[in-house]
Amino acid sequence: MDQAWHIGVIGGSGLAEGIGLDEAQEIAVRSPFGEPSGPVTTGRIGGVRFSFLARHGAGHRLTPSAVNYRANIDVLKRCGVTDLLALSAIGSLREALAPGHMIAVDQFIDRTEGRARSFFGPGLVAHVSLADPICPRLSGLATAAARAAGATVHAGGCYVAIEGPQFSTRAESLMYRAWGADVIGMTAMPEARLAREAELPYALLGMVTDYDAWRPSEAGVEAAEVFAVMKANAARARTAVRELARLLPPGRSASPIDRALDHAFATAPGARDPQLVARLDAVAGRVLG
Ligand SMILES: CSC[C@H]1O[C@H](OP(=O)(O)O)[C@H](O)[C@@H]1O
Numbered sequence: 562m563d564q565a566w567h568i569g570v571i572g573g574s575g576l577a578e579g580i581g582l583d584e585a586q587e588i589a590v591r592s593p594f595g596e597p598s599g600p601v602t603t604g605r606i607g608g609v610r611f612s613f614l615a616r617h618g619a620g621h622r623l624t625p626s627a628v629n630y631r632a633n634i635d636v637l638k639r640c641g642v643t644d645l646l647a648l649s650a651i652g653s654l655r656e657a658l659a660p661g662h663m664i665a666v667d668q669f670i671d672r673t674e675g676r677a678r679s680f681f682g683p684g685l686v687a688h689v690s691l692a693d694p695i696c697p698r699l700s701g702l703a704t705a706a707a708r709a710a711g712a713t714v715h716a717g718g719c720y721v722a723i724e725g726p727q728f729s730t731r732a733e734s735l736m737y738r739a740w741g742a743d744v745i746g747m748t749a750m751p752e753a754r755l756a757r758e759a760e761l762p763y764a765l766l767g768m769v770t771d772y773d774a775w776r777p778s779e780a781g782v783e784a785a786e787v788f789a790v791m792k793a794n795a796a797r798a799r800t801a802v803r804e805l806a807r808l809l810p811p812g813r814s815a816s817p818i819d820r821a822l823d824h825a826f827a828t829a830p831g832a833r834d835p836q837l838v839a840r841l842d843a844v845a846g847r848v849l850g
């Protein structure tokens with residue numbers, strides 16, 4: 562039987578003020594994985610439930626490396642989110658992806674270092690599939706929603722996630738292009754990995770803010786450029802979320818991602834660490850009981 566949609570939205574740079582939910586309520590949700598970036602704002606658009614979390618916290622306090630991605634995903638799962646839409650500022654590695662455009666990415670290259678990238682570990686080993694890290698259904702709906710909001714939207718593309726906080730050197734920027742990456746950012750990994758472990762279909766709508774550092778005749782990206790383009794496009798991103806609410810089919814049919822953990826566990830039931838299992842009550846309660 563179909564269930565009700567409950568869309569989680571993680572707002573990135575330029576979207577810390579939220580997405581404009583009706584009947585909005587701010588709730589502090591605790592996580593066994595530590596401090597999330599801030600409270601969750603939960604509310605409605607039309608008949609659809611949404612929960613919003615500002616990735617870098619109120620006032621953009623957290624660096625991409627300091628964001629507790631595990632706690633963020635955990636609290637959204639605890640709120641009952643069924644699907645997760647990430648909104649991010651991204652640099653472009655392709656001429657055709659111009660500042661002001663949006664892109665619904667569908668692949669990742671992960672160059673981040675030292676971030677907690679799994680809910681699982683010693684005492685409960687799990688391996689989920691990440692071949693197709695993006696949910697095609699949610700991504701398709703987000704693409705249509707962004708187009709309905711008036712944006713030029715590119716469907717599909719590869720996002721390389723760097724550790725930051727510095728932007729890339731010209732040599733790195735050229736190397737990522739040669740690797741086949743189309744856009745660059747600092748936050749989608751490990752966010753997308755963790756969403757899959759938490760059985761949350763994940764899509765990422767990126768707002769192109771700059772051409773990074775690969776164009777020979779141009780200076781490399783500066784933060785001011787990113788903030789200015791984001792400021793100019795934040796309203797459109799919010800409209801895209803409202804359009805998404807309008808475009809969602811009335812009921813949510815099951816997704817294979819809802820069962821990503823079905824065959825993922827390597828550790829035998831009797832060998833599992835009860836403390837870790839307890840921490841996983843929200844993320845993996847469906848399979849761990
Ligand atoms: C402000 S420029 C770099 C910053 O912007 C992006 O953040 P987010 O993905 O949360 O929108 C990028 O990944 C960096 O964290």
Ligand SMILES: Nc1ncnc2[nH]cnc12
Nearest residue numbers: 650651652745746747773
């Ligand atoms: N060029 C860039 N590199 C990394 N993250 C970004 N976010 C926005 N533009 C970026």
